[in-house]
Amino acid sequence: MNDLLTRDMLVKWAPLIVLIVLVLMFALIEPRFFSVRNFARIGISSAPALMVAIGVTFIIIMGSIDLSMEGTVSVCAVAFAFCFLALGGTLWSAAWLALPLALVVGAVIGLINGLVHVKLKIPSFMASLAMGFVGTGFALLLTGGDRVRIEDEAFRSLLTVRWFNFPIMCYVALAFLLIAWFIQTRTTLGRNFYAVGGGEELAHASGLNVNRVRVLGFMLAGVFYAVGALLAVGRIGIAETATGSNFMFVSITSVVVGGTALWGGIGGVFNTLIGVLIVNVIGNGMVVVGLPGYVQDGVLGLLVIIAVVLSTDRKSVDFVK
């Protein structure tokens, strides 16, 4: 049999093929879809979601799940906005400190999340969902329901300044994607994620401190949520409790559509990139080809199921939980 067409190869490349087919399909229906300007728009809507999805990718590779992203993104966005304004309100002053501070806030929330999960022995599904609610509530407490506007031209250049037709935020997202790839493939921590996801008992028996890996994983995810929060604020210039809304659906869907298996051990950050692009191409494409609003949600659901069917190797598992 031809080596290029083995099952493994097909499964590996299926998400990319799905993406290419979708792009061609939308381009055929509406040629205006296939333009650099529109790709830039898809890039803008994908960048924050990609960061959040990369964060949760690490967790899913470990075979856990993290549903705290909406709360974490809101808290990071609001904390960033308040500090940014308090420290001067422009990147050319001490206010740039708000950027690393937001990442620290994300890491701390992830740390708490991980400790609750590991130390109190609460399933990650429940622990992180609860932490998400705590985060949303906390963000509401901070803002009192108001929106915080970030007007600084330098910070907003994330959106307004373009290199080669794409705004800076796309390149920032790309840079963090490379960092995530580096962590995944070139560090012990990254390889440990796969070890835990592939067989926790085995990993434990071979002397790996599984709990430590888990906590570090949640912290790392928190940092990426914070980057997502910064890009989300950069995109609309507003930090509010609702900044985190919808990130849960988009990020989990993207990870799964990209071919990372929910049972852990399989996939990676480049799968997530493809997954995020698939979800955003579908979202953008449906409006561009002019599907009525009430059909869109249904079509999105169907396309997601089809994409998962095509892009995950279901043969390798005996049961689905």
Add this chain to the structure above:
Amino acid sequence: MSFIKKFIEQETINRRNLLLGAAYGVGGLVAAKTLGAGSAQAALTDPAVAWSYRNRTNPYWNEIVSGGEAFVESLGKSKDFLTHLINEGSSEKSLSDVKSLLAKTNGNLALAIDTNDAPNARPVVESVAEAGAYVSTLWNKTDDLHPWDFGDNYVSHMSWSDEGPAEKTARILLDAMGGKGGVVHLGGIASNNPAIERLNGLKNALKDYPDVELLDAQPADWDTQKANQVMSSFLTRYGDEITGVHCANDTIAYGVLEALRAEGIEDMPIVSYDGNPQAVDLVGQGKILATVFTNPHWGGGITAALAYHAAIGSFKPSEEPNEHREFYGPTVFITPDDAAEFKKSFIENVPTYDWTDFWGPSNGQIMYK
């Protein structure tokens, strides 16, 4: 004259009249009590006051409830005197909370409520009437449910019709477009009544502008980020054909403005709805051409006030005309000319309302189609 000036003047006059009226009413009540004019319809003494609503995370409901708190403070009580029943979007919870509170207070209750959905209004009102308590509703009720069918206990219902005001802002938009070109609409959650009415308002206005084409209307779920993405997709599909944007509310407009900014488009005519403080600022800068303020603070306060004053017998609902039992809430238009004035009188200082001026700022009896 600007909308705002008219509104404030109308307010002042009404307030003066109603202060007199209220003084007379309270005087009469005291007289009736001293004369021992028995309580045929037993008025309540010192009833508990409660607001039942979705939750406080939404700025709109936050404003509503802050009005309720301002009202109980005007009675000389602390904010905490107001009982909050939070239904989190569940009609079942809304009803069971009301029943528990009725049992707890033994019917000595003045309730302001949005019943979460229209069918839930009837069981709520019936439980309240059965317990001898008093209720005023906001937003949701079915068309066949009327306060006057329940004597005094179902005090009033207030709602807003957004079709007319949305049509008016649409006309401002279409005029700014020079009466030609293409307009897109970004709506609320498709099944929400205000979302439907606001789109209808645009469609009504478009009948008089044959040279303007409605290019597309898509739901943006009242959400800034969703609006941002929908608007950028519109720009792909229609590009330069879009010469105006009609937004179902302010939060949507923020997302639209940012999607346009990303493309370097600065002078697109946009109108919105709700009159949020930031939108008012944007109207002042001319970035939004018009928005509509529905004064939720007043709406929340007056709904509680109506139930309370009916409960203590300040007025007898069954003796009021129907337009005092079912009425539309206020709408104030904000355009660049009056944004500064509006900001001064409504945002920088929340006006101290006379909570016995029940119907002054209201907008006529509710009409059913």
